[in-house]
Structure formats: structure tokens, C-alpha cells
Amino acid sequence: MPFAAVGSSLKITADETQALKSLPVAAQITAKKAIQGSVADLGRLVDFISMLNSSRYCCLAPIFHATLSSIQVPNYINPKTIPTIMRAKWALVGLVKISTVTPSTYDDMDDPVTKYLVRRWDDAYPWMRFFARNCLPPPYDVSVSPPRPDLCNVFDAAKLCITPLSLICTKSEEGRHLLRSSVSVQHYVAQLWILIGNLKGDVLQGDPGTTSEGLISMLRASFALTNHVCVSESEDPNKIILPLSNYIQAAGGVKPVVFTLLRYIRRITRDAAAVEAPRSWTPSDRSVNQLHLYTDASCREQLIRQGSIRTVVGAITEILPKILVQASKEMDFHPQLGLAGRQNVLWSGYSYIASAIRDAEDGVTAACQAIDAGVLQILEKGVVCPPHADRRDHPTRGRMGDIELLFLLATFFMYHRVVESIFRHWIRMQSAPMQKREIRDKGLGVALELVLTSTIDAMDHRSVEPINFHEYRCSGPGCPMCTSEFVSKKRRCSGCLVSIYCSEKCQRAAWRNGHKRWCQVLRCTVGPWGSRDIRTSLQVIAGFENSEISGMAKDVETRVREAQQQFPAFRDRLVLMLDMSVYPPEVHVLPVHKLEQFPGNDPIWPEIADEIRQRSESPPKGYMFSVVKVNLGKPKVTLFSPSTALRMAFEGQYFSDDEISVDEDEIDDSKTPGHEDLDHGSESLDDG
Known part of the structure; x- marks a missing residue:
């Protein structure tokens, strides 16, 4: 059946016209009327596309492309623009349907999605945005009814706005890069993502052949993948992609992104759990991976x-x-x-x-x-x-x-x-x-x-009793007062952040009695930032430290010998590091100056090491002292041995039967480093 070029509303090439002759006669007649501008026949043309002989109907794609190229997106909806809008709707539906049903072939350089959607993106994308803006509820208020359901109901609008994106994400590498690199597209995807995450079942009524709840589940699962691809890294490391902050800003900020993402997880999980048999349950959803x-x-x-x-x-x-x-x-x-x-x-x-x-x-x-x-x-x-x-x-x-x-x-x-x-x-x-x-x-x-x-x-x-004694008892020498009995404001040493005092008297007495030497050591035991989690956990860390080092005694001896051979110039300045940031814990022996986040070059350490050897019942052999590396999440911190620090710093107060009493008249009121004026050298205990 011949197609007359003269008087046609659409411009298609001679080869494209010749390809239409392979269609059934009824389809050829409908195609001719669609080319001449019939909106109704353009819609009927879409019905001819099916899974059966899907490749045969690829020749209809030029008609849909020519339709979109020949019309402009209107600024307003009125009786004059409605025919144009309907033509765009059926043309876009036709392209989506052809891209969906047409399989990729090995002898075809481009997959159908790339050929019919991505390469003609400038024609399709403006209309996708038009239908999203005019036929879908607002992203942040899904209770608002769409303004023009007579033009395109929510079900059709969702297919027009979302299905092309889902097809691109699964079938076109070129299209995936387009989603990752375009500011406008990311803004569009971000707003749709918020909208789909908030959709409820009663929004999509009148869906032919599918329940509204089932459609929403499908939309969430498919659009979760779209979102995943849109903000993930490109397959080609040489291709530039937009930063995640651009997407977050387009979606309305951090809070809407976070709340919608968690809502996706909960709702998709509910849908997956409702499936009766594992055969119909698919693991292709990537909603968790988005996190x-x-x-x-x-x-x-x-x-x-x-x-x-x-x-x-x-x-x-x-x-x-x-x-x-x-x-x-x-x-x-x-x-x-x-x-x-x-x-x-x-x-x-x-x-x-x-x-x-x-x-x-x-x-x-x-x-x-x-x-x-x-x-x-x-x-x-x-x-x-x-x-x-x-x-x-x-x-x-x-x-x-x-x-x-x-x-x-x-x-x-x-x-x-x-x-x-x-x-x-x-x-x-x-x-x-x-x-x-x-x-x-x-x-x-x-x-x-x-x-x-x-x-x-x-x-x-x-x-182990006493539980966290340094948190619940005054550190003043001989002071029996518990923190619960403090009358005035509790005082925490601002130098070490460990010792607590009931009064200025006890704080000065402790400094004179030995805290001056151990204050800096205790500070290195709670880490460079003075983490409260470390400070309140020193007893547990010390327990693990002792048990792990004892359990790895032979390994420790081996590590010491290896370090002595590897660092002969530092045989007397070796430190044992227990790495508890990994599991099972590991031990390493290395020179003190190689420790990370630890003041190893400070001259106090040799002096402290000598005192440790003198006061310890079983002095360590081959290393000065031990340190512990702990995991706080992203930061990892190296601490001076909590076991050693607690035992040495509080030995007179908590580990000896003979409590030391200090005469108030013998207290030296001179200012001391780290404890100068008690109003400045101590911190009120607001979290102890």
C-alpha cells in the first residue's frame, strides 16, 4: 500500500516509508492516518505493538520520533494544546513499548533502548518532565489530586515518566552515563524518587489488569534501581559524574532523602515478605544497596x-x-x-x-x-x-x-x-x-x-569489682567519698579527663601525691580526643588487654625477637602494640617512635617505663610497655595501656590496703601544669 508524502503532517524518509509496507494492511492504514495527524490512530498504532513479532513493529518508531520532533511542549494546558499533548503521549508510549518488547540482537550495534530512547533523548525528555509536572501529584504532597486526569491518568503518567528511566538503567550503558552526568536529569530523578517513595495504594486507581498495590510495589522496586544507578559510579572511570550532593540538593535536602530512603526499605521489604513462594521472589531489588x-x-x-x-x-x-x-x-x-x-x-x-x-x-x-x-x-x-x-x-x-x-x-x-x-x-x-x-x-x-x-x-x-572505680569515687588520696555523695559540683581533671575529685583539697592532694606524673599517661590512655566512650570503658579494655596478651604469650615472645633483629638500634625502646581494631586481635612489636597518634618522643616515656618495671610483679621482657589500638568507627586510636595506667595511677588509692592520708597543712598551693587554677584546671562533671 503506497504512502503519499505530499500533504503528510510528519516527515519520514523513503526507507522508513518502505519499511512500513511490511506491516499488516490494517496497521498500514492506521499508520498512514497517524502520519497525517490523526491522534486517535496514533493511539491505535500503539496497540499493534506486542511481544509477538516485536521486531516487525520497530518500523513504527520513526513515526513516533517524527511526532515528538514536530511538536513543542506547551506552557499551558487549554483546548488548543490538548491535541498536541495527546499526540506526544501516544508517541512516547509507543517508543517505551517498542523499547520494552524488542529484544537485543548480536548483529545490532545498539540495543533498542539506546536507539529509540537515549539517542532521541532531547525529544522524549521534555515531554517526560511535562507529564510528571502536570499529571503526577506533587513530590511532597501525594494527597493532592493530579490536575488533568482526563489527559493522562496517574498510571499512564507513571509509566511515561519512570519506565524510560528503568529501561535505561537496565539496558543502556550510554543511557546510564546520561543519568549520572546531567544536572537536569538528576534533578528530575530526585524529585520522582521522593514522589514514588511517598505514593500510597489509593493514588493509582483504574490500573487495567493490575491492582494498585501491585503496581506501586513494581514502581518502587524498579525506581529503586533507577536511583541506585543515577548516583553510583560510572562503568567508565574516565567519564565525569555529578557529585552526590547535587542529587541530595535536588531531592530537597538530607532529611527528605533519608526519610524516603528508609521508607523505601520498609515498604519494599513488606512487599517481598508477602510473597508466598521463593520461586517468585527475586533478589534483583537494590534498595538496600542504595544505602x-x-x-x-x-x-x-x-x-x-x-x-x-x-x-x-x-x-x-x-x-x-x-x-x-x-x-x-x-x-x-x-x-x-x-x-x-x-x-x-x-x-x-x-x-x-x-x-x-x-x-x-x-x-x-x-x-x-x-x-x-x-x-x-x-x-x-x-x-x-x-x-x-x-x-x-x-x-x-x-x-x-x-x-x-x-x-x-x-x-x-x-x-x-x-x-x-x-x-x-x-x-x-x-x-x-x-x-x-x-x-x-x-x-x-x-x-x-x-x-x-x-x-x-x-x-x-x-x-570486675570495683566497677569503673575512677568514675564513681573521688580520686583524692585516702578519700572514701563516692560521686553520688558529692555535695558540691564534681570536678574532673582537665588534663587526663579520668580522675574525679570531690573538692579542691582532694585535687591538690592527688597532684602532690603522684597524679602529676601520671596525668599525662592517663590522658594518653583515653586517646587524643578524650573520647567519653573510651574513658568509661577503660576497665573493659584493660580486661581484654590482659587476657589477650596472656593468651598470646608465645606469639609475643616471637614478635619481640623479630623486632630486636629488625630494629637493633632500638632494642631498649620497643613497645608492644595490641591491635584490637581487628578481630581476632593481633600483636605487633615496634620502636616507640613509630606509634601512630601517640606522643612517643616525649621524654616521660623512658621514665614511666622504668617505674613500670620496678613496680610490676612480672615486668615485661623485651619491651618498654604496651599500647592498645582500638576501633571507634572511622577513627582508630592508639592508647597507652589502660591496664598499666589504671594500676599505676590509682595504686595507692584503690589497690592497696594502706590508704594514704594527706595533711591539709602540707598541701602545696603552688600552681601546677595542667592543674594551674582549679577553676581552669578542672572541668565540671556533667556526664559522669
């Missing part, structure tokens, strides 16, 4: 503060039974839906929890949130799943999988607040009904046993 992308300084702490770790732990708890259920041998070894594939979803959640703890400025708070949310209980349930990582035909564990998360948590068991969370964990375990489980994942089972043993050790170290 990795929001770990820059602007969002990381806010996410943790708003409960992101708790949210992810809750999500894992909810979907864990679905993931670990075993269906059949054929199903369990399926490359995408099998047990190994589903385990990767768990590991993505574990990976976020680990990265949040590891990269946080306050990793102690993050670790407490994870334990309080029940991450140890989840990992105990995970041992029932066979370890497919041991098989050659399955992928290895994630970079931060379950075992890695366990070992990271164990590096925080030395902190007072974390031990309190551990106490609550064991109380919950005692009240929960006992369930005997078969341990199929032997590797996870062994790691879990080691870490749970460390939790018990932490509680034991925390329970």
Missing part, C-alpha cells in the same frame, strides 16, 4: 541517627525465612533464585550495616543500634542455610558478609555502651523459646561461637 551510596558526610550520620541500621536489620529479619527456605534441589541451585542468589540479598544488608559502623564517626552508637535491633539473633538463624560459598558453581561471600560483620562487631565489645547492649541481647535470648537448629553453615557457626564467647568475656570484664 551504600548515601554514606558521605552529609547523610551517613543522619541515616544512622534516624535508625537506618535498625531498619535494615528489621528488613533482614522479615525476609530471612523466605530466603533461607529450601524448596528443591533444582530450585536451590538456580543461579538467580537459588539459595546462593538469595543469600546475596542478605549480604547486601549485612554489607550496609558493616559499612555504616566502619565509616561512622561514632561507630560505638552504630554498633549498639545493630545489637539492640537483633543482628546477633539474625546471624544465629543464618547458620541453618548451607554454605554455598564453598561450592565452585556458586559465588563467594560478599566483601562484608555475615562473618565479616560478626568480626567487625567484635572489635566494639570493649566499650561500656556496647556491653550494655550485649547484656540486653542475652536477656532477650533467655526469654525467647529455645529452638534447636542444625548448623549447616559450618564457617558461620564457628565464627558465631568465637564472637559469642567474646560477648561473655566482655560482660565478665565489665563486672
Whole structure:
């Protein structure tokens, strides 16, 4: 059937016109009328596109492209612009449908999405923004009804605005770079992301063939991937991508991004948990993975503060039974839906929890949130799943999988607040009904046993009497007063941040009695920033320090000999470092000047080392003293030995039966370094 070029509304090439002759006669007639400007026939043309013979209908794409090229986006909606809007709607729907149903072929250089959408982005994108602005509810108020449902209902508008982005993210590398590099596109995606995250079921009514709740679940899952791609790194390191801050600003700031992201996690988890059989459950959703992308300084702490770790732990708890259920041998070894594939979803959640703890400025708070949310209980349930990582035909564990998360948590068991969370964990375990489980994942089972043993050790170290004596008793020599009995404001030494005094008299007496020598040592025991978490945890850290060094006695001797051979000029200036920022802890022996974040060149250390040797019942052999490296999250701090510092600095007050009494008349009122004037040399105790 011939197509007359004269009088046509649209301009298509002779080759494109010739290609239309391969269509059925009814489709050719409809195409001719669509080219001549019939809006109704343009809509009917879309109905011809189907999965059957999908490649045959690719010849309709030039009509849709020509339609979009021939019209401009109107500034207003009125009776004159409605036909133009409807033509754009059907043309965009047609391109999306062709890109969806047309498979990629090996002899085709460009995939359909790149050819029909990305390469004609300048024609399609303005109309996508138009329908988003005029036919979708506002991003921050989804209760507002769309202004023109007669032009395009919310269901069709969502497909027009979101489906092209989802297709680009999954099928076009060129398109993915477009999303990452365009300010306008990122602004558009950010606003849509907020909108979809707030959509409720009653917004999408009248969806043909799909329930509104099902459509919303599909939109959330697909757009989570779009968001992930939009702000992730490019496949090509040479291609420039926009900073994450640009996307956050476009979405309205940190708080909307954080709240919407956590809402995505909760709602997608609910949808996944509602699936009855694992066969229909897909692990392709990347909503948890998105959390990795929001770990820059602007969002990381806010996410943790708003409960992101708790949210992810809750999500894992909810979907864990679905993931670990075993269906059949054929199903369990399926490359995408099998047990190994589903385990990767768990590991993505574990990976976020680990990265949040590891990269946080306050990793102690993050670790407490994870334990309080029940991450140890989840990992105990995970041992029932066979370890497919041991098989050659399955992928290895994630970079931060379950075992890695366990070992990271164990590096925080030395902190007072974390031990309190551990106490609550064991109380919950005692009240929960006992369930005997078969341990199929032997590797996870062994790691879990080691870490749970460390939790018990932490509680034991925390329970040693007197508990944190330096926090609850006046450090004045011979003073029996507890902090709860202080009448006046409590005084904390501003030099060491450890000693507490009930009065100016006790503070001056302590300085004269030996605190002058040990003040700087105690300051090095709480770290360069004087972390409160370290200060209140010195007893637990000291307990781990003693037990670990004793347990590795042979390894310590070996390390000392190696260091003496490696550093012969510093044989008498070696220091033992217990690295508890890793699990299991490691020991190293090195010259004092090589210590990080520690005043090793200060002349006080040889003098202190000599006193340690004289006053210790079993003086260390081969090294001056020990230090401890601890993990605070992103920062890692090297501390002077808490065990040594507490024992030496408070020996007269707390470790001897003969308490020292000081005559008030003998107190030297001269000003001393670090304790000059008590109004300036001490701090009021507002957190003790």
C-alpha cells in the first residue's frame, strides 16, 4: 500500500516509508492516518505493538520520533494544546513499548533502548518532565489530586515518566552515563524518587489488569534501581559524574532523602515478605544497596541517627525465612533464585550495616543500634542455610558478609555502651523459646561461637569489682567519698579527663601525691580526643588487654625477637602494640617512635617505663610497655595501656590496703601544669 508524502503532517524518509509496507494492511492504514495527524490512530498504532513479532513493529518508531520532533511542549494546558499533548503521549508510549518488547540482537550495534530512547533523548525528555509536572501529584504532597486526569491518568503518567528511566538503567550503558552526568536529569530523578517513595495504594486507581498495590510495589522496586544507578559510579572511570550532593540538593535536602530512603526499605521489604513462594521472589531489588551510596558526610550520620541500621536489620529479619527456605534441589541451585542468589540479598544488608559502623564517626552508637535491633539473633538463624560459598558453581561471600560483620562487631565489645547492649541481647535470648537448629553453615557457626564467647568475656570484664572505680569515687588520696555523695559540683581533671575529685583539697592532694606524673599517661590512655566512650570503658579494655596478651604469650615472645633483629638500634625502646581494631586481635612489636597518634618522643616515656618495671610483679621482657589500638568507627586510636595506667595511677588509692592520708597543712598551693587554677584546671562533671 503506497504512502503519499505530499500533504503528510510528519516527515519520514523513503526507507522508513518502505519499511512500513511490511506491516499488516490494517496497521498500514492506521499508520498512514497517524502520519497525517490523526491522534486517535496514533493511539491505535500503539496497540499493534506486542511481544509477538516485536521486531516487525520497530518500523513504527520513526513515526513516533517524527511526532515528538514536530511538536513543542506547551506552557499551558487549554483546548488548543490538548491535541498536541495527546499526540506526544501516544508517541512516547509507543517508543517505551517498542523499547520494552524488542529484544537485543548480536548483529545490532545498539540495543533498542539506546536507539529509540537515549539517542532521541532531547525529544522524549521534555515531554517526560511535562507529564510528571502536570499529571503526577506533587513530590511532597501525594494527597493532592493530579490536575488533568482526563489527559493522562496517574498510571499512564507513571509509566511515561519512570519506565524510560528503568529501561535505561537496565539496558543502556550510554543511557546510564546520561543519568549520572546531567544536572537536569538528576534533578528530575530526585524529585520522582521522593514522589514514588511517598505514593500510597489509593493514588493509582483504574490500573487495567493490575491492582494498585501491585503496581506501586513494581514502581518502587524498579525506581529503586533507577536511583541506585543515577548516583553510583560510572562503568567508565574516565567519564565525569555529578557529585552526590547535587542529587541530595535536588531531592530537597538530607532529611527528605533519608526519610524516603528508609521508607523505601520498609515498604519494599513488606512487599517481598508477602510473597508466598521463593520461586517468585527475586533478589534483583537494590534498595538496600542504595544505602551504600548515601554514606558521605552529609547523610551517613543522619541515616544512622534516624535508625537506618535498625531498619535494615528489621528488613533482614522479615525476609530471612523466605530466603533461607529450601524448596528443591533444582530450585536451590538456580543461579538467580537459588539459595546462593538469595543469600546475596542478605549480604547486601549485612554489607550496609558493616559499612555504616566502619565509616561512622561514632561507630560505638552504630554498633549498639545493630545489637539492640537483633543482628546477633539474625546471624544465629543464618547458620541453618548451607554454605554455598564453598561450592565452585556458586559465588563467594560478599566483601562484608555475615562473618565479616560478626568480626567487625567484635572489635566494639570493649566499650561500656556496647556491653550494655550485649547484656540486653542475652536477656532477650533467655526469654525467647529455645529452638534447636542444625548448623549447616559450618564457617558461620564457628565464627558465631568465637564472637559469642567474646560477648561473655566482655560482660565478665565489665563486672570486675570495683566497677569503673575512677568514675564513681573521688580520686583524692585516702578519700572514701563516692560521686553520688558529692555535695558540691564534681570536678574532673582537665588534663587526663579520668580522675574525679570531690573538692579542691582532694585535687591538690592527688597532684602532690603522684597524679602529676601520671596525668599525662592517663590522658594518653583515653586517646587524643578524650573520647567519653573510651574513658568509661577503660576497665573493659584493660580486661581484654590482659587476657589477650596472656593468651598470646608465645606469639609475643616471637614478635619481640623479630623486632630486636629488625630494629637493633632500638632494642631498649620497643613497645608492644595490641591491635584490637581487628578481630581476632593481633600483636605487633615496634620502636616507640613509630606509634601512630601517640606522643612517643616525649621524654616521660623512658621514665614511666622504668617505674613500670620496678613496680610490676612480672615486668615485661623485651619491651618498654604496651599500647592498645582500638576501633571507634572511622577513627582508630592508639592508647597507652589502660591496664598499666589504671594500676599505676590509682595504686595507692584503690589497690592497696594502706590508704594514704594527706595533711591539709602540707598541701602545696603552688600552681601546677595542667592543674594551674582549679577553676581552669578542672572541668565540671556533667556526664559522669
